[in-house]
Amino acid sequence: MKNIFKWKNFLIVYAALLLVLNLILITLPLTNVFGYEFSTVNAIVISFLSGLYVISSSKEKVDGSKLNALAIFKNLSLLLLIPFAVSIINSIFTGFCSFWDGLLFYIVLTFPSIAVGSTLGIISFAIASRLRRLVFILLFIAVSLIALFEIYFNPQVYLYNPIFGYFPGTIYDEGLSVDFKLFFYRLLNIFFFLGVFGILNNALRNKKVILVAWRRVIYSLVVAAVFYLFVSPMWGYSTTFSKLNSELSTKIETKHFIIFADKRIEKDDLKFIALNQEYFYKKLSKFLTVEFGEKINSFIFKSSDQKKELFGSGNADVAKPWQNRVYVSMDSWESSLEHEIAHCFAGKFGWGIFKVAADFNPALIEGVAEACDGIYDEMNIHFLASIAHKNSFKVSVANLFSSFSFFGNVSGLSYIYSGSYVQFLIEKFGVEKVKQYYRSNNFKQTFEIDITEVEIEYFEFLNSFSVKDWQAKANYYFGRQSLIQKVCPRYISDRIADAWYLINQKNYEDAEQLLNEVLEKTDNYSAIVGLSVIYENYDSLNSAIRILEEKLEIFKNTSYEYNLIFRLADLLVKAGRFEEAKVNFETLKNSKPNLRLELLAQLRLILMKEEKISDYVFGSDYDKYFLLKELNLIQHNYSSIPIMINLSERLNENYKLFLSNLINKFEVKDFYSSYAALKLSQYMLQNFDYLNARKLAGLSLRYKNDNGLVEYKKENFRKAEWFHKNAGRILDELKISND
Structure with a gap:
């Protein structure tokens, strides 16, 4: 232990720097929890400091004796202990997302960093007689830039790299946990880098032997590089264009x-x-x-x-x-x-x-x-x-x-x-x-x-x-949190995905347990909806309604409020509480948070008047489609037509058969009829019916007081017109092959 406190090898200095860094990290978004980002940052820093420490320790061996590898890694364990202790103490006071998730990330991402950094350090010491730290820095950067090379030349956005372990890609995929693929990758890192470390460390005491060692190292590097180049796409550590x-x-x-x-x-x-x-x-x-x-x-x-x-x-x-x-x-x-x-x-x-x-x-x-x-x-x-x-x-x-x-x-x-x-x-x-x-x-x-x-x-x-009185629309589109504002985003998103998978597999008991764990951390919209689905499938409509009513106030003035209102209203219909459901549907129709929700609410209010709301809400897609066809027999119910189109697509109905249901003349007099013409035009375009698509696109433009949709309708008309003029020629020239 006395070597830890020797100023000559700088370990105590590195430890102090690492302590300061981690005290800063626990004040920043994402790194303030014991998890992926915290472990990744420390993996990079500890790799770097480990290399510098090995160079300093190697310079002390003036007698040509080899380094005591066990002592080296024992001393470097201090660097692993500091971030762990800082984050654990911080989490005791502020709360864990998941101790076990954090521990897995730390073991898999951060622990191997001392092997990686130490090996790069001893390589730098062996190949240079002076400016060894500069050589190490250049080597460290070069290994890190392998990731840049993959991003630049390969299709992928995810990365596996010895320095930082793993980068998942864009910030929009929040869910993340340690899987076997990542564990095995870091295991390979440890075996390879420790092997190179051992070869060079044994050779450093003899200048003649070191030449042989270098041949072994170079051979190992070449073999590893070629091996990794071929197996990496097969094992999922990279995606090449040939693989794609x-x-x-x-x-x-x-x-x-x-x-x-x-x-x-x-x-x-x-x-x-x-x-x-x-x-x-x-x-x-x-x-x-x-x-x-x-x-x-x-x-x-x-x-x-x-x-x-x-x-x-x-x-x-x-x-x-x-x-x-x-x-x-x-x-x-x-x-x-x-x-x-x-x-x-x-x-x-x-x-x-x-x-x-x-x-x-x-x-x-x-x-x-x-x-x-x-x-x-x-x-x-x-x-x-x-x-x-x-x-x-x-x-x-x-x-x-x-x-x-x-x-x-x-x-x-x-x-x-x-x-x-x-x-x-x-x-x-x-x-x-x-x-x-x-x-x-x-x-x-x-x-x-x-x-x-x-x-x-x-x-x-x-x-x-x-744009007066559009607060609901503003809340719907912008009343969310960014990734750095969320509580435990990695843990929450990962557990939510697992829970919904279990719900789809009808494993409600395990799903309920996961969702309750999430709700212990934060009031999560998806977890609340998931529980309402579970309770509904347990034939406990009152429990499903109760949890939505209890949580609705929490999500007031957020984007989730309106989806919860809609979900609650449908459950109230199923429970036979029609007047309460009607109030919620009218809230959505009048506040207009989002066009989809407005149309769904408007349709349900119409079905309430027709006394068919229960049949619709309880019905399958086929039942719903049949009810909407009946609704449009005498005259068009324009708010239902976009929904009919969606149902027809889900049921894989023939396009011409769908059109046969719309036998009445289209008249554009208001917003709903204009929007129905727009959606029908797009559906016609999708089915290569260019002439009718252009006709309906033009018809949709007759109503212009529709708050932000005018340009979208104009663009649809321009597209329909272009398709009418050019689509036939382009499809004739199309070349299709299957490799």
Whole structure:
């Protein structure tokens, strides 16, 4: 133990630095809990300090004797003990998310760091006679940059690396726990790095032997690198394009795109995606005045789960503009594909090797893509930004575009303000100026005016929109917490996913236990809804209703309030408490938090008048569809038609058979009839009925007083018109193959 306190090898200094760092970490979001982020940061730091310590200890061995490896690692255990002790003591006072989850992360991610760092340290000592610390730093950076190499050249966004262990990808997949794959990877790290350490340590005392040792080390490194290169994709530690192409084996080629898709996806769906891509190309090239010399590759996954497994991001679709590739899944492409393709277009005037906004400014990166689309959840982004600005969700765009505060807000809020502001800049200064700003990230130099002055003009512009009494809509879209604001986000999200899997497997007892564990930590919306589902399946409607009523006040003025009201109202119908249900449905209809909820509530109020609400709420999808067909026999009930379309798709009903149910003439007189015409137009377009799609798209435009949807309807008409003129030719030229 006396070696620990020797100043010559700096261990006590490193320990003090590590203590200070961890006292800071427990005050920061995410690292303030004993979990993934805390363990990852310490893995990086301890790897670095371990290497420096081994170099210092090796220099003391002037007699040529080898290092006492056991003593080295025993002393370095102090570095492992300090973060552990700091976080545990902090958690005793502030609360654990999960001690066992945190311990697993710490053992699997942080413990191997002393083996990795020590080995890099002894390699640096062996190959250099002077400036060994500089050599170590360069070697440490080189090993870390293997991750950058994989991100740059491979499709994946997840990373496995000896220095930090594992990075899951985007911030939008919150759930994370230690699995066997990660455990085995770190086990391989330990065996490999300790093996190299042992070879070099045994050789250091003899200059002749060290040459032989170097041959062994180099041989080991080459063999390990080649072995890892081949087995890594098979074991799931990396995803190469050959691996991805083998999984996404259907290939479709158009004039400007090459699609790689899962073979289980219907060909008609892929043709529709191909047509949309060509339309987006035409729209974006005109908007940004950019042309491509090469084709954009798009990878279409069957589901977000498949995308998570192969690519690393389940909840977020992603573009890599430096690769000229986009990665989307079938369950989300309609809302994200244009946005991701816009990133590739922006790459043509992007900065650096990653072809993004200068200095990796996230507000500029996402703002340009959002401005190109201009629509968020069917509404104009200026309209939504105005709602946010006028209803207690104000954001300083000067701060948003000059710092990384983009990630400190709810993601939707940052995306909408960024997109709206960039679109405002394009309208005011022109697209070429904005492209120059994208390349430089220097607002004043580009526009010759301070960003705070333009911010004042922008807020005046937002104030010009007529969006009175939209607090409910503002709460729905922006009343959430960002990742760094949530309580135990990794633990909670992981347990919620497990619980819903158990619910789907009808294992209600274990699911209930998990959800109650979550609710002991925080009032989580998904956990509350999950419990209500369990109680309903236990035939305990009163218990399901009670938990929603008890928790509803907690979620007041948040995005979750309105979904809970809707869920509660349906349960009240099932319990025969119709008047109470009616009050809740009327609340949703009148407050209009979201168009989907408004339509669902409006339809249920109509069914109440028809005395068919119980049949509908208790019924299967087929029962619901049959009831809605009956509702539209004499005259159209326009609020029901978008829901009928969704049910028809879920039931895989023939398109022409569906149209035969709509025998009455469409008349657009109000919002509901206009929106029904819009959704029917989109459904026709999806079924390659271009003429009727254009007709209904034009019909939907007859009603213009619809609060933010006008631009969306105009865009749908432009698309329908373009499809009518170009789709036939594009489909004739389409090349489809299955590898």
